[in-house]
Amino acid sequence: MPFEEYYRYFRQWMEPEHERARRRFESTLLFFKNQKVSASSVLDLCAGTGIAGAAAAKAFSASKLTLVDVRKEDLEKVREWLGIAEVNPELRLVAGDVLQLPELVEEHDLAVLWGHTMPHFDPFDAVRLFSGVASVLDEGGYFFIEEPDRIGRFLYNRMYRDFTVERTGAETIVSIHEGYDVRKGVERRGYYILPGFKKMAEMELRARDLASLLAIGRIFFRDANLITPSEHGVSGVSEVLVFRRPKRRIAGEVYSEFQSFTRV
Numbered sequence: 001m002p003f004e005e006y007y008r009y010f011r012q013w014m015e016p017e018h019e020r021a022r023r024r025f026e027s028t029l030l031f032f033k034n035q036k037v038s039a040s041s042v043l044d045l046c047a048g049t050g051i052a053g054a055a056a057a058k059a060f061s062a063s064k065l066t067l068v069d070v071r072k073e074d075l076e077k078v079r080e081w082l083g084i085a086e087v088n089p090e091l092r093l094v095a096g097d098v099l100q101l102p103e104l105v106e107e108h109d110l111a112v113l114w115g116h117t118m119p120h121f122d123p124f125d126a127v128r129l130f131s132g133v134a135s136v137l138d139e140g141g142y143f144f145i146e147e148p149d150r151i152g153r154f155l156y157n158r159m160y161r162d163f164t165v166e167r168t169g170a171e172t173i174v175s176i177h178e179g180y181d182v183r184k185g186v187e188r189r190g191y192y193i194l195p196g197f198k199k200m201a202e203m204e205l206r207a208r209d210l211a212s213l214l215a216i217g218r219i220f221f222r223d224a225n226l227i228t229p230s231e232h233g234v235s236g237v238s239e240v241l242v243f244r245r246p247k248r249r250i251a252g253e254v255y256s257e258f259q260s261f262t263r264v
């Protein structure tokens, strides 16, 4: 997967020594504290440094925290977040693909997918993701996704740019639209370092509206809700989708089918 190089350049978001990441941690903690939810085990998916998992573990006083990310290198950083949060849950760090979740983790009460991560999953992978998550949550389990509506932003607010400055500083990162795969429904985007214009990463990204995520989620969970920023009122947290009460039988069937499914 192409993420290693890309995420090496976006540390100020994720690492405890950066002020911006600390503010994000505090916002996420406040958001979870405001939820009327109890959970003794928390599963942080695509966890990065575990910023959201640590915040959720603190907010819910969870005794167990599991992190899954395909990039192993960031996972250990969660110990720093847990130190900042002053909590010490039983910790499990899993370097692996969240699309194979039932093979990687056991049952949990609550899962989080934080930090605008859904573009990494094409429509078929989104089905694998949701069915996998619903398969590993207990009957009353919750799944929280922090995600903005990119179709609303890109299409109707005209925020899509085929050339975007992603980061400025000693090294500037720009990204360029380099194509669209109609079968996967993903944009191919190249990332370049300036000066020099050296290609740093190439990614396939899927822009989504939140309604279609709510609809996919509703196949695998009995409850699906959207909390907008004006509804939750926590600055620094975007829209959050909340799914509850997994339909485990359906999820298990679809998960197995989609694991062996090949795209048209």
Ligand SMILES: C[S@@+](CC[C@H](N)C(=O)[O-])C[C@H]1O[C@@H](n2cnc3c(N)ncnc32)[C@H](O)[C@@H]1O
Residues within 6 Å of the ligand: 003, 007, 013, 014, 045, 046, 047, 048, 049, 050, 051, 052, 068, 069, 070, 071, 096, 097, 098, 099, 113, 114, 115, 116, 117, 120
């Ligand atoms: C936008 S970052 C979010 C990180 C973290 N949740 C946060 O809020 O800071 C997305 C993360 O997803 C991970 N990732 C992407 N696809 C993955 C997959 N299929 N399985 C596991 N991790 C994945 C990347 O390595 C990266 O750490």
